[in-house]
Amino acid sequence: MSSLEATQNQTGIPNGKLGMWLFLASEVMLFGGLLSSYVILRTGSPNFGMPARELLGVPWATLNTFVLITSSVSMVLALSAMQDGRIPAFRNFMLLTITLGFVFLGIKSYEYWHKISEGITITSSLFGSFYFTLTGLHALHVIGGIVFNIYVLVQGLKGKIINPDHPDRLEYAGLYWHFVDVVWVFLFPLIYLI
Amino acid sequence: MNSTHHEPTFVQRYIFSLDHKVIGLQYMITSMIFLLVGFSFMLIMRWQLAFPGHPIPVIGHWLPGWIAPGGVLVPDAYNMLGAMHGTIMIFLGVVPLGVGAFGNYVLPLQIGAPDMAFPRLNMMSYWVYFMGGIVMLGSFLCPGGPAQSGWTSYAPLSVIAGSGQTVWIIGMIFLITSSLFGSINFLVTAINMRAPGLTWFRLPVFVWAQVVTAILLLIAFPVLEAGSILQLLDRVAGTSFFIPAGLIIDGVPMTRAGGGSVLLWQHLFWFLAHPEVYVLILPAMGIVAEILANGTRKPLFGYKEIVGSMIFIGLLSFFVWAHHMFLSGMKSSLAKGFTTTTMIISVPSVAILTCLILSLMGGSIRYRSPMLYALGFLPMFGIGGLTGLPLGFTVTDIYLHDTYYVIGHFHYVVVTGSLIALMGGVVYWFPKFYGRRMNECWNKIHFWLTIIFMNGIFFPMFIQGIAGVQRRLYDPTIQLHNVIVQPTNIFMSASALCLMLTQSIFVVNFFYSMFKGEKTEENPWQATTLEWACPSPPPHGNFTSLPTVYRGPYEYSVPGRSTDWWPQNASN
Amino acid sequence: MKNEHSKAMIKTYLAVFGALAVLTALTVMVSTLHLPRVPAVALAVLIALVKASLITAFFMHMKSEGRLIAGIFLASLFFLLVLIIPVIIDIGF
Numbered sequence: 001m002s003s004l005e006a007t008q009n010q011t012g013i014p015n016g017k018l019g020m021w022l023f024l025a026s027e028v029m030l031f032g033g034l035l036s037s038y039v040i041l042r043t044g045s046p047n048f049g050m051p052a053r054e055l056l057g058v059p060w061a062t063l064n065t066f067v068l069i070t071s072s073v074s075m076v077l078a079l080s081a082m083q084d085g086r087i088p089a090f091r092n093f094m095l096l097t098i099t100l101g102f103v104f105l106g107i108k109s110y111e112y113w114h115k116i117s118e119g120i121t122i123t124s125s126l127f128g129s130f131y132f133t134l135t136g137l138h139a140l141h142v143i144g145g146i147v148f149n150i151y152v153l154v155q156g157l158k159g160k161i162i163n164p165d166h167p168d169r170l171e172y173a174g175l176y177w178h179f180v181d182v183v184w185v186f187l188f189p190l191i192y193l194i
Numbered sequence: 195m196n197s198t199h200h201e202p203t204f205v206q207r208y209i210f211s212l213d214h215k216v217i218g219l220q221y222m223i224t225s226m227i228f229l230l231v232g233f234s235f236m237l238i239m240r241w242q243l244a245f246p247g248h249p250i251p252v253i254g255h256w257l258p259g260w261i262a263p264g265g266v267l268v269p270d271a272y273n274m275l276g277a278m279h280g281t282i283m284i285f286l287g288v289v290p291l292g293v294g295a296f297g298n299y300v301l302p303l304q305i306g307a308p309d310m311a312f313p314r315l316n317m318m319s320y321w322v323y324f325m326g327g328i329v330m331l332g333s334f335l336c337p338g339g340p341a342q343s344g345w346t347s348y349a350p351l352s353v354i355a356g357s358g359q360t361v362w363i364i365g366m367i368f369l370i371t372s373s374l375f376g377s378i379n380f381l382v383t384a385i386n387m388r389a390p391g392l393t394w395f396r397l398p399v400f401v402w403a404q405v406v407t408a409i410l411l412l413i414a415f416p417v418l419e420a421g422s423i424l425q426l427l428d429r430v431a432g433t434s435f436f437i438p439a440g441l442i443i444d445g446v447p448m449t450r451a452g453g454g455s456v457l458l459w460q461h462l463f464w465f466l467a468h469p470e471v472y473v474l475i476l477p478a479m480g481i482v483a484e485i486l487a488n489g490t491r492k493p494l495f496g497y498k499e500i501v502g503s504m505i506f507i508g509l510l511s512f513f514v515w516a517h518h519m520f521l522s523g524m525k526s527s528l529a530k531g532f533t534t535t536t537m538i539i540s541v542p543s544v545a546i547l548t549c550l551i552l553s554l555m556g557g558s559i560r561y562r563s564p565m566l567y568a569l570g571f572l573p574m575f576g577i578g579g580l581t582g583l584p585l586g587f588t589v590t591d592i593y594l595h596d597t598y599y600v601i602g603h604f605h606y607v608v609v610t611g612s613l614i615a616l617m618g619g620v621v622y623w624f625p626k627f628y629g630r631r632m633n634e635c636w637n638k639i640h641f642w643l644t645i646i647f648m649n650g651i652f653f654p655m656f657i658q659g660i661a662g663v664q665r666r667l668y669d670p671t672i673q674l675h676n677v678i679v680q681p682t683n684i685f686m687s688a689s690a691l692c693l694m695l696t697q698s699i700f701v702v703n704f705f706y707s708m709f710k711g712e713k714t715e716e717n718p719w720q721a722t723t724l725e726w727a728c729p730s731p732p733p734h735g736n737f738t739s740l741p742t743v744y745r746g747p748y749e750y751s752v753p754g755r756s757t758d759w760w761p762q763n764a765s766n
Numbered sequence: 767m768k769n770e771h772s773k774a775m776i777k778t779y780l781a782v783f784g785a786l787a788v789l790t791a792l793t794v795m796v797s798t799l800h801l802p803r804v805p806a807v808a809l810a811v812l813i814a815l816v817k818a819s820l821i822t823a824f825f826m827h828m829k830s831e832g833r834l835i836a837g838i839f840l841a842s843l844f845f846l847l848v849l850i851i852p853v854i855i856d857i858g859f
Contacts, residue, residue, distance in 0.1 A: 009386050011834060015311040019382045021835050025842035026374055026416045032846035033420030033465075036853065037435065037458060044858040047439050047453040058794065065790050073783045076825045077776065084772050122431055126453045129433035133423065178825045182818045189810040193797035385834070413845050461853045512848050516856075524856045531852070 020172045024179050027141075031183050034137065035190065038130045049125025055118050057111050061192045064107045065184065071100035072181045075149075075174050082156060085164040094153040097177065101146040108139055131191060138183055145180050148173045210321075212313035213734055217320050218299030219627060222620070224320075225290040228327060229613075230697070232282035235275040237690055242267040244687035246669040260339065269668040273342040274358070276666060278330070280345030281362070284474065285369050286327050288608060291616050292477035293373075293411075294323065297380060297404045300623060303725035303732065304398050306389025306741040306763070311382040319375035326368030333361035344666065346467070349436030349459040353428045354443055363426045370419045373411050380408040389724070389763075391743035395501070396762070398723045398747040399494065402501050403480030406508040407473050414469040414512070421462030428454075435459075460519050468515035472507055474608050475575075478615035479504070479546055482568045485622050486550060488721045489565035490557025491758050493748040496549035503542035503549075510539040520588050521595045529588050536586035543579055547572065558751070558758075563637035564719070567618025570645050571611060578606030581656060596666075599659020605652045614645065617700065624704075625718045629730040630711030636703045643696040650689030654682035720759045723747050727763050782824045789817050 011018070042048050078093035115121075115131070122132040152173045156162040162170050211217060238257075241250050247266060250257070254265025261271040298316065302309055310316045333340035338356025341347065352359050384405045388397070424435040432450055436459045439452025487494045494500065516524060516532040551572055559565065581603040584590040594600060617640075624632050663676045670676040670683065717726040728737050741763040749760040793813040801809070823829040828836060 010388050011386055011832075013386070013832070013834065015382050015386055018386060018835075019312065019378050021838050022378045022381055022412060023374075025838050026378075026412050028839070028842035028846060029413055029849075030416035030420055032842075033417040033462060033849065034423070036846070036850040037420065037424065037462065039850065040458060040854050040858045041435070041453070041455060043854065045453040045455065047451070049451060049453065058797075062790065062794050066787065069783070069786045069790065072821060072825055073779060076779050080772050080775055080779070084769065122427070123433055123451060125451050126434060129427065129431075129435060129451075133427060133433075137423070175826055178821050181825075182821050185817045185821070186814050189793055189797070189814055193793060194803075194807055194810055413842065417849060455857050457857050458853070461849075461856070465849055512845055516852065528852055528856050 014168055016168055016172055017175075020175050024175065027179060027183075031134075031137070031186075034130075034134055035186060038134060039190065041126055041130070045126055047126070049127045051118075051120055051125075051127060055115070055120065056192050057114060058192050060107055060111055060114075061188060064104055064111075065188050067100050067104045067107065068181050068184050071097045071104070072178050074100065075177045079167060079170055079174050082162070082167045082170055083164060087157070087159075090156055091153065094149060094156070098146055098149050098153065101142055101149065104142060105139060105146075108135065111135075134187055134191065138180070138187060141180050141183070145173075145177045148176060210317055212309075212317050214298050214302050214310045214313070214316060215627075215732060215736075217316050218295050218297075220320050221290050221294035221298060221323070222296075224324060224327070225287050225295060226701075228282050228286035229288070229291070231331075232279050232287055233694060233697075235279040235282070237694060238262075238267060239272055239275050239279070240683075240687040240690045242272060242668065243670060244684045246671055267668075270342060271339065272668040273344075273666065274339045277341045277344050277347075277362075278333075281330065281341070281365075283608075284345065284470065285366070286323075286330065288474050288612055288616070289373075289470075290323060292612065293380075293404065293407055293473065294320065294376060296400075296477060296481065296616070296619055296623070297376075297407075299627065300725055301380065301401055301404050302383060302387070303626075303728065303736055304401050304723050305384060305387060305392055306724045306737060306743065307383060307387040308735045308737065310379050311387060312379050315375050315379050319372045319379065322368055322375065323372035326365050326372060329361060329365035329368055333358040333365065336361055346463060347425065347459075348463075349425065349428070349454075349456045350438075350441060350443075352425060352459075353436060360426065360429050363422050363429070366422055367419065370415045370422070373415055377408040377412040377415075380404055381412065384408075389741045389743050392724075392762075395498065396743055396746050398480075399483035399497065399500055399504075400477075400480035402504055403476040403483075406504050407476045410469040410473055410476075410508055410511060414466040417462055418466035421459060421466075424462075425459065457519070457522060457524055460522055460524075461516070464515040464518045465512075468518065469508075469511040471604070471607075472511045474612050476504060476507070478571070478612040478619075479550075481615045481619040481622070482550060482571045483553075484721075484723065485564045485568035485618055486553050487748040487750065488622075488719050489560050489562065489568065490554055491560070491750045492553070492557050493746070493750060494549065495552040495555065496545075497746070497748070500546050500549045503545040506542045507539060507546075510535060510542070514539050517586055517591070520591045526588075533586060533588045537583075540579070540583060540586065547575060547579065562719075563632070563634055563641060564618050564622035566638060566641045567614050567621060570641065571615045571618070574606060574610035574614060574645070574648075578603060578608075578611050581606060593662075594659055596664055597659035598655040598663045598665060601665055602652050602655030602659060605655070610645065610648045610652065614641075614648075617641075617644070620704070622719070623725075624707065624711075625714040626725060626730050626732070628708050628711065629714060630707055630709075631714050631718065632703050632707040632711060636699055640696060640699040640703065643699070644693065647689045647693035647696060651686045651693065654679075654686050658682060717761075720757070722749055722759050722761050724762055727761055778824055782820050785820055786817055789813055 074093045074096040078090050078097060081089035081093055120128045120131065122129050152162055152170045156170060208216060238250060249265030250262060250267065254262055257265070262268065336356065336358040338358055340358040341355065341362035343352035343355050343359060347362065384401060427433045428435050428437060434450045434452050434454040436456055437448060437450055437452055437454045438456065441448045441452065483494055483500065513535040514532060516528060517536045520529050585594055585600060585603060621632055621637050658679045661675060661679045663670055663679060664673070671680055714730060716728070716730050724741055727741055743762045744765065745760065745762055747762060751758045752760050793810060796809055822839065828839065
C-alpha cells in the first residue's frame, strides 16, 4: 500500500504542504471574518467605545510585534539550518522561536492585566469585546504554534521523522507560525494604531 | 496504518478505522439515523399543524410534559422541534450523507487511489461529527430545552434564549471542525492522488462535484465559525456583538454595553449558509450524472458544460447570500446587487439540469432502480429550481418571504431533489459496498411511494405560501387568511406519515440485503468508472495494482466495440 | 553548492527582517501623525499588506511555490473581500 501512495502525486507538492496551505486558507477566512466584523462595527456602530490612545498600550504592542517578527526569522533560519544538516543551529533557532513565543504570550498577559485594571474588559465596550476576542483567539493560535514547534524540535533532534532529507513537518510548522505572525501584522495596526 | 504483524482488532477495524470505506459507511449509517430522527421531529410538528391543539395520538402521552402536556404540543416545543429539525437534517443528515458518506467512499475509488490523503484526519472527521451529533441531541436535556431560534439562530432572540442555544453553538463548532478536516482531505486527495492518466477533464462528474463542494466548505464555514464564536461570547460572556444599544426585553432594558448589529449575524450566517445549499445539491447532481451516464449507456451531454457550470455555481455562490435577507432591513441598494447575482446563478443551475435531461436523448435506457431515482430527480429539481426564481427577485420576495412558499421551494430541492438522488446513490453503489444487491422490486416500490408522498407533503406548500401562510407558525388557524388552506395541512400530514412508513421498506431492504442480498460481481452495472474496476467490496488498499487511465469517464456505446462500455482503465 | 544557495537564502531572510523592522517602526510613526481617518486606515493597511507579502513570499517561500499554492492563498483573500465589501456597505456607515 505504501508503494502505491509513493508513486501517486500529480502536482509534486507533498500532501502535507498542500493540506497546510488549504488549512491556512480557511484560517484566513476565520480571522478575516472576525477582523471584518471588527472593522464593520468600528465604522458603523454608534457606540463602539474606542478608548483613548494612551490606554491602548502601543509601546508594549509594538514590542510584541518585533518579538513575533523576530521569532518568524528564527523559525525560517531553523528550517534553513535543518535543510543544511546543521542540527545544533536548528536546535538553537527553534529554542529561540519557542522562547519568543512565550515572551509574546507573557507580554500579552501583562497587557490584558493592564487593560482590565484600566476598566477595559470583554464586556465594557465593543472595543473591549473585540480586543479580547481577536487577540485571545490569536493567542490560542500562538499556543498551538508553540506546541507544534516543540514537537518538531523534539522530532528534529531525534532525527527520525524530521531530518535534512525530510524536513517536511518542520516546514509545515513554519508555515503555520509565519501565518500566525501575518495575522498579528494585521491585528496590530487595526487595533492599536488606527 | 496498522502493523502487518497482527490482524486489526474489532475496534481498529470497525470503530476507529482509518479506511475511507469503513469511515464512509459509518457516515452513511449515522447520517441516515439522523435523517430519521429529524423526520420524526417534523412528524410531531405536522400533527400539530393538521390538528392544532389536539393531543398527539399514540405517542402523545409518552412525550415529556414540557414538550406536550396532555399530549398537546406547546408553542415553545414546536419551535424547538423546528429548529432542531432544520439543524439535524442539514448538518447531521444530508451533508454527512452526500459528502461524508459518498464522498469518502467513492472519491478515492473513482480516482484510483488506495485511500484518502490523510486517513487519521479522516477518522477524526467522522468522530468529531459523531460527537457534534451527540452534543446536538444532548441539548434536549438542557433546562429550557434545545435551541428554538430556528436553524438560523438569529440575534437577538438567539442571544437571550435558554442554555440549549449555547449547546447548539458548541455542537455547530464540532460539526464545522469535522467539515474542515474533511474538506482539506478531499481537496488534497483529489488534487494529488489521481491515478496516472486521470487528468482533470477525465474525472467523473461526481468527483468534480465533491471538489467544488469541498472548496465551498473550506472557505465559507470559517465565517460561520467566527460568527458562532461572537454569538457564544454574547451568550456566555455578556458581550454585545449582535446586541444593539437600548434593547428592551419584556419591558426591561438590557444592561449590556450595546452597539452591536443584528444584521451582522445575518450576514456572517448566510455567507456560509448560502454556499451550504450548494453543498446540499452538488453531490446529488454528481450522483445523478453518474447514474444517468451508466443507465443510458452513452456519454453525458455536455460534460465540459456541466463541469464548467458546477465551478461557476461554486464561485457565484459566494456572491448571492443576502437574498436570504431582502426583508431584514438591509440597504436596498445592496438588495439590487444581490438580486442580480441571484438571477445570474440560476443560469448554470439550469444549464446542468438541461445537460442532464439532454443526456437521455438517444440513450438506451435501463430502467433499473438507480435509474428511477436519477430520473425522478430531474423534474423535481426543476420544480425546486423554478420556484426559487420568485424568491430571488426582491419584488416578489417581499410577499413570499417567510411563507410556506419558501419551505416548499427548499424542500423540493433538498428532499425531492438531493435526498432522492442520494437514495439513488445508495442503491447504485450498494453492490460495491457489500458485494450484494438490494432487492430491485422493493427498491422500485420504495421509489414510487416515496416520490408520490414527498410531492403530497411539499406541493401544497406553494399554495399555502401564496395564500400567505407564514412559516414557523405553531397554529396556522390563528391567522384568518390561513383558514381557507388549512385542509391542505391534513393532506400534507397524512402524506408525511405515509412517507415515514414507506422508509421502513428502504431500511429493511438495506439491512437485509447487507447480509442476505443476491451476491454480485465486481461491476454489476457494467460501468466505466474506476470504482467498478476493483472487487466488491474493495479490499484494504482498493486496487491490487495502480490503475492507469486511458480515456474519459463515460465511454459507453463506443462504435466498433463488442461491449457497450469501455472502462477508463482498460488498456485495449 | 547547497551551501551557496542557503547562504544566499539566509541573506534574503535577514534583509526581509530588516525591512519588516523598518516598516513596523514606520507604521507606528505614521500613526502618531493623527492623519484623517481614511488616509490613516489606507496607509496602515497598505503597510500591513507589504509586511504580510514579505513574510508570505520569503519566509513561507510563496515566491518559489507554484501557481496552485499562490492561487489558494490569493483565493482566500479574494473571498474575504467578497464578505467584507457588501457588509461594510450595508452596516458599516
